[in-house]
Amino acid sequence: MTVDTLTPARAASPVDDPAAALRARFGPAILAEQATAEASPVLWVAPEKSPEIHRFLKDEIDRPYALLTDLWGIDETAREHRAGQPPSSVTVASHLVSPDRNADIRLKVACDADRPQLPTLAGIYPATDWYEREDFDMLGVRFDGHNSHRRILMPNDWQCHPLRKTIKRAPPKNRPAA
Amino acid sequence: MTPESFAQTEPANDIDPAALGLPTHRDAVELIMLNFGPHHPSTHGVFRIVLGLDGEEIVWAYPDIGYHHRGAEKMAERQTWHGYIPYTDRIDYLGGVISEMPYLLAVEKLCGITVPDRAQCIRVMLSEFFRITSHLLFYGTLAQDTGATSPVFYMFVDRERVYDAIQTITGARMHPAFFRIGGVAMDLPTGWDGLCATSSTGCRSGWTITRAWCCARSCSGCEPGTLPPMTRRPASNGARPERVCRPPACRSACGSFAPIRATRTTSSTCPRRRTAIASTGPGCARRRCGNPCASSANASTTCPRVRSGPTIR
Numbered sequence: 436m437t438v439d440t441l442t443p444a445r446a447a448s449p450v451d452d453p454a455a456a457l458r459a460r461f462g463p464a465i466l467a468e469q470a471t472a473e474a475s476p477v478l479w480v481a482p483e484k485s486p487e488i489h490r491f492l493k494d495e496i497d498r499p500y501a502l503l504t505d506l507w508g509i510d511e512t513a514r515e516h517r518a519g520q521p522p523s524s525v526t527v528a529s530h531l532v533s534p535d536r537n538a539d540i541r542l543k544v545a546c547d548a549d550r551p552q553l554p555t556l557a558g559i560y561p562a563t564d565w566y567e568r569e570d571f572d573m574l575g576v577r578f579d580g581h582n583s584h585r586r587i588l589m590p591n592d593w594q595c596h597p598l599r600k601t602i603k604r605a606p607p608k609n610r611p612a613a
Numbered sequence: 614m615t616p617e618s619f620a621q622t623e624p625a626n627d628i629d630p631a632a633l634g635l636p637t638h639r640d641a642v643e644l645i646m647l648n649f650g651p652h653h654p655s656t657h658g659v660f661r662i663v664l665g666l667d668g669e670e671i672v673w674a675y676p677d678i679g680y681h682h683r684g685a686e687k688m689a690e691r692q693t694w695h696g697y698i699p700y701t702d703r704i705d706y707l708g709g710v711i712s713e714m715p716y717l718l719a720v721e722k723l724c725g726i727t728v729p730d731r732a733q734c735i736r737v738m739l740s741e742f743f744r745i746t747s748h749l750l751f752y753g754t755l756a757q758d759t760g761a762t763s764p765v766f767y768m769f770v771d772r773e774r775v776y777d778a779i780q781t782i783t784g785a786r787m788h789p790a791f792f793r794i795g796g797v798a799m800d801l802p803t804g805w806d807g808l809c810a811t812s813s814t815g816c817r818s819g820w821t822i823t824r825a826w827c828c829a830r831s832c833s834g835c836e837p838g839t840l841p842p843m844t845r846r847p848a849s850n851g852a853r854p855e856r857v858c859r860p861p862a863c864r865s866a867c868g869s870f871a872p873i874r875a876t877r878t879t880s881s882t883c884p885r886r887r888t889a890i891a892s893t894g895p896g897c898a899r900r901r902c903g904n905p906c907a908s909s910a911n912a913s914t915t916c917p918r919v920r921s922g923p924t925i926r
Contacts, residue, residue: 592625
């Protein structure tokens, strides 16, 4: 299996390179490019510029990234080998697809472990509404400007954010083990 | 679940329309709030929509999900890379091996593992089998939910034929856990190519029903984040459809289909193929069923995993 057949080829021309376009437009807000095994770029962006960057990719860039296919959180507190990446305890990543380019881009925002917080994207990509509720439910991430931090998967009286690495196997107190 | 915890949980999951900004009245008439699911037969136990009703008219609908959430990611934290494979079968319980594929592609990419073409071909063919069985159930129950009770029976007959083929190849039916990091658990059985002669006529009629139903929605494009098949439409701007541009597995695997067929050792005709299946008796332990199949003659009757054997109609 070759990597090329699994993922769309990365744009050959610098004009078509979204990472270069983002750096030209947003400069220092593009914190780092993460080296991965994938053909599409993975960029770390500044939290406060995240909505602007997403809006640029959706509305302004040539052959835009019209589709947000996923948005998810990662608890990175136990991760090693993060050379070249900004420090992050809880990372929120979004995966955008451009049907016109047949290309992807992935953006990551670093958050603090104690109080993970970043601006919502719900006004730009409506699809993020439930994804952001899921991130709150699973990891306790707060999205400024989101209209509801109601739990989406766990019951409403659940006591923790279960995908945090601090949550071990023991059930919460109001869920006695069978 | 104790009575105390139940008493605590139940009110916590009630929906309060006013708190959600949903209307409680229309034209001075109080709306009836109705829980549609999760136990309603047509929500299949996994989904609830809370409805605000004015007589027979739905004024608002509030979807509530999570009844099917099992914390697969959390389970993965306690598993080895290999030990997690069976859990992926259950992500979509109708998808069988299909959900093993994205997990293993990621693991293999992380490790730089190249999967042999033959194994890729087996993976793709098994995934296609499961796609057919999954769609058959989906089409059948979709029609049933609208009040058409006949189609689901035709769908289940065809589905059973496909499961017979899956059973012969993997030893299991719904959740085979057959893929491995770097390939598959074992090679195809002798006479495997005869298994593919099964026809699923029901699928075609189901597809027609569903296509008619979905065509109105499919024009909505990227905004809500819809993915194929809802967005698999004739491309408006000359771009090729998503699926053509991004084959889910290596395209070269399809090219190796012909050489594999050439290695077959038995005819694909029905009686001889049945013989070939029965002769896998000693190989039964290989299939992890745990039942001793002493002789090839009684393999198809003593081993529950191959109890009926595949039939081609």
